[in-house]
Amino acid sequence: MWGRSVPSAHRTGRWDTGGVASCFGSTVEQTASPGRKRGQPGACWDQTGANGTKRVADCRHESHTSHQTRLPQRSRTGPARETPAINHSGIKRSFTAWRASRRGKGLDIGRPPEHDLRSIMNAILYVDRTGIPWRYLPHDFAPWETVYGYFAAWQKEGVFDQLNGLLRRLVRETEGRHGEPSACVLDAQSVKTSSNVPAAGQGIDAGKKIAGRKRHIGVDTLGLLLAVWVTAASVSDNAGGMHLMSHIAATHPRVTKAWADTGYRTKAIEHGARLGIDVEVVQREPGTKGFKVIPRRWVVERTFGWFMHHRRLARDYETHPHRSEAMIHIAMIDLISRRLTRESTPNWRDT
Numbered sequence: 001m002w003g004r005s006v007p008s009a010h011r012t013g014r015w016d017t018g019g020v021a022s023c024f025g026s027t028v029e030q031t032a033s034p035g036r037k038r039g040q041p042g043a044c045w046d047q048t049g050a051n052g053t054k055r056v057a058d059c060r061h062e063s064h065t066s067h068q069t070r071l072p073q074r075s076r077t078g079p080a081r082e083t084p085a086i087n088h089s090g091i092k093r094s095f096t097a098w099r100a101s102r103r104g105k106g107l108d109i110g111r112p113p114e115h116d117l118r119s120i121m122n123a124i125l126y127v128d129r130t131g132i133p134w135r136y137l138p139h140d141f142a143p144w145e146t147v148y149g150y151f152a153a154w155q156k157e158g159v160f161d162q163l164n165g166l167l168r169r170l171v172r173e174t175e176g177r178h179g180e181p182s183a184c185v186l187d188a189q190s191v192k193t194s195s196n197v198p199a200a201g202q203g204i205d206a207g208k209k210i211a212g213r214k215r216h217i218g219v220d221t222l223g224l225l226l227a228v229w230v231t232a233a234s235v236s237d238n239a240g241g242m243h244l245m246s247h248i249a250a251t252h253p254r255v256t257k258a259w260a261d262t263g264y265r266t267k268a269i270e271h272g273a274r275l276g277i278d279v280e281v282v283q284r285e286p287g288t289k290g291f292k293v294i295p296r297r298w299v300v301e302r303t304f305g306w307f308m309h310h311r312r313l314a315r316d317y318e319t320h321p322h323r324s325e326a327m328i329h330i331a332m333i334d335l336i337s338r339r340l341t342r343e344s345t346p347n348w349r350d351t
Helices: 018-024 059-070 089-105 119-132 143-159 159-174 237-251 266-275 299-309 321-341
Strands: 046-049 052-057 182-194 204-207 208-217 225-232 258-261 278-281
Touching: 018 059, 119 143, 143 159, 143 321, 159 225, 159 321, 182 237, 182 266, 182 299, 208 237, 208 321, 225 237, 225 321, 237 258, 237 266, 266 278, 299 321
Parallel strands: 182 258, 258 278
Antiparallel strands: 046 052, 182 208, 204 208, 208 225
């Protein structure tokens, strides 16, 4: 064992499991010495002589030290990161009170839930960030059927949209702004779809030569999501802009200004005027080639870049368009939560 010669007493089956017990922190029955009690450390084998029994070697100490010397030590690369101090007891008390208030509102009948809602939400965020299929959820989380069931139910109830709105208001107030925006930026992004997306929900963007779906979004001047509409890629920007402005005017009545690109033409401008929103088309300078930051429009382009940090949004994997909208809301919830808590995830740009 471990590249050494094994004593004859070991080969005959008289093993001392004291070393294994010490490594794993458990008590294992000893069989090497017939006179020892359970869990008592002793020699690997006994040698009987004229003066009685003499202990030859302590297997637990020897095997433990051999493990320490033979196993290589894992070295850390890069500077050590300081972990911020977290008041776990305070967080636990807050969650306990929240759970009690939630259960008090119901009939309090039936068996209690097996899985915590916090772990369910963490599993949904994990799928959105890593892009794995639901069935591939690690066993550390609840079963994937349970997680997906909560995701579908919360999407139907509009929980993700409401949570995104509450967090957006907190960010705006933290930045010293009014909780409700007064201006927005509109744009659309065409993405490819996976094979499970029905053909009826797809289209071809003739301008970008992409077969898939199109994400129409409206953001405030900080780049935070106000409205999203997922359609086939064949739907024009005009139709998407009109739908977005109708939704924004109904949910954010303070919005009176909107910036957009040249894809939003006369119909969208006229529709915005009827809603009391002044739509301004921001054009590129003549002769400009390649990427160039354009005033006002760069805010929404940055939001599309934020989406790409969530692998579930790199391609549209959702069967239904409203599930795609929910995934976009979840990505913004993750982003805003990190912004509020000053927490950032290391990536290749930090190296």
